[in-house]
Amino acid sequence: MLMYREDYYDKETVQKEMTEIHVAKHRNGPVGSFKLRFLKEFGRFVEGK
Numbered sequence: 001m002l003m004y005r006e007d008y009y010d011k012e013t014v015q016k017e018m019t020e021i022h023v024a025k026h027r028n029g030p031v032g033s034f035k036l037r038f039l040k041e042f043g044r045f046v047e048g049k
Contacts, residue, residue, distance in 0.1 A: 005038060018048055 002022040006013045017040075022033045035048040 019045065 002024055003019055004022070005019045007016045017037045019036050019038045020033055021036060023031050025031065036045040037048045038045055
């Protein structure tokens with residue numbers, strides 16, 4: 001799994017909490033991507049909107 005959080009690279013972005021998760025390799029399953037919200041104060045990912 002690969003993670004990309006735009007605010008890590010661009011401090012002035014509008015999407016501060018959004019993280020894109022890429023499943024790049026999976027032996028017996030699908031690959032793809034989805035978005036989660038990262039809550040810094042709790043160190044937790046939750047479903048994104």
